[in-house]
Amino acid sequence: MHKQQLANMAGLIRTNIGDGKLKRTYLDNAAxxxxxxxxxxxxxxxxTQKFGNASTIYSYGREAKEALEESRKNVAQLIGANTEEIFFTSGGTESDNWALRGAVSANVKKGKHVITSSVEHHAVLYTCRDLEKQGFKITYLPVDKDGLINVKDVADAITDETILVSIMHANNEIGTIQPINEIAxxxxxxxPEIxxxxxxxxxxxxxxxNVNNLGVDLLSMSAHKIYGPKGVGALYIRKGTRIAPFMTGGAxxxxxxxxxxxxxxxxxxxxAAELAECEQQEQYERLTLLRDRLMQGILNTIPYTRLNGHPTLRLPHNVNISFEFIEGESILLNLDMKGICASSGSACTSGSLDPSHVLLAIGLPHEIAHGSLRLTLGRENSEEDVDYVLEVLPSIINKLRQMSPLFAKRKEQPKNV
Structure with missing residues (x-):
């Protein structure tokens, strides 16, 4: 889509939303x-009142220190860790960076080989690229059409030089959950030293x-994905794991x-961790029902569509679908005009015009990868929100396809790719 068309559409969005009459439907909870x-x-x-520095020994500092440790306990309980194994960071990106850079720095004398996957978040992939420049060898494992890692591929990739393996638990774009326990x-x-x-x-x-069930040594988390504030995360470091400090200058x-x-x-x-632990099962069951209702509704009513990610081994709130013959950006802008907030992939790369590396990794051609939509549900979403999307999305897709020269030139083929 041309820049001027995007600008014109964005102006319409601001006008429609600015009049206060449009209901907002937020479906980008993965972002x-x-x-x-x-x-x-x-x-x-x-x-305000409890503003103390946790490193000081007077009452304000002790108050802050107590709150810090209570929060550490809550985060630890969420993942079945010991309290002393939780280290707070500025977010998931820092946690990923620390995990990789800290692990290789502390273990470089044992080898210089790292294994990861082709569908990791860029916080991992870009860090791996940086490590390659420093002389480390990185193996990027492929995934199948559903985004799953083959456990045998992990085994085959391990060498005497391997010091670190980093595989995400579930993909942020397509929602596929990896067999982490089997890989471990x-x-x-x-x-055992890897x-x-x-x-x-x-x-x-x-x-x-649960870090013990998963069998991992390091695990990254972020607060703002579970209704907490932005700018704070954590890295779980199993006791005894060799990892270098990420920042120096204080205790x-x-x-x-x-x-x-x-x-x-x-x-x-x-x-947020305390609340998430209490409500996790209830929300999992509720969101799974909403996800399946939304997923099947789109696939059953709109032709030339494809579900991205594993059909069952996926996050309970994630729906990622590709629509042939059109671009994801135009879908997003038209949805926004209807008050629906969604995305075409990772929020960290939303400004890029390149197709998702995750969708390319599962085998989608560029033109189909460009026409993808990610809808991610949250605790505030309802059946009414799902039904609203199913009401407005078909007409949006049809309108955009009528404007598409690719759609006009389509050949006879199955309706679902």
């Missing part, structure tokens, strides 16, 4: 979630995540991540 009222209420005192067993059978990291930013608080986080702690943010993360 971020609103801070829950309970979380905000827990955070507020730590901006293979790694430890091959070499460090295994998983990016659980999209899974912690949404599906059962915070057991001298592994220096800098005055974001107490308000950490308190918010702790409260």
């Amino acid at each position: 971020t979630t609103p801070v829950r009222s309970e979380v905000l209420e827990a955070m507020l005192p730590y901006f 067993k293979i790694i430890k059978q091959k070499n 460090i295994f990291h998983t990016d659980a930013v999209q899974t912690a608080g949404k599906i059962p995540v 915070q986080e057991s001298s592994r991540r220096a800098g005055t702690e974001n107490i308000a943010g950490i308190v918010g993360f702790g409260k």
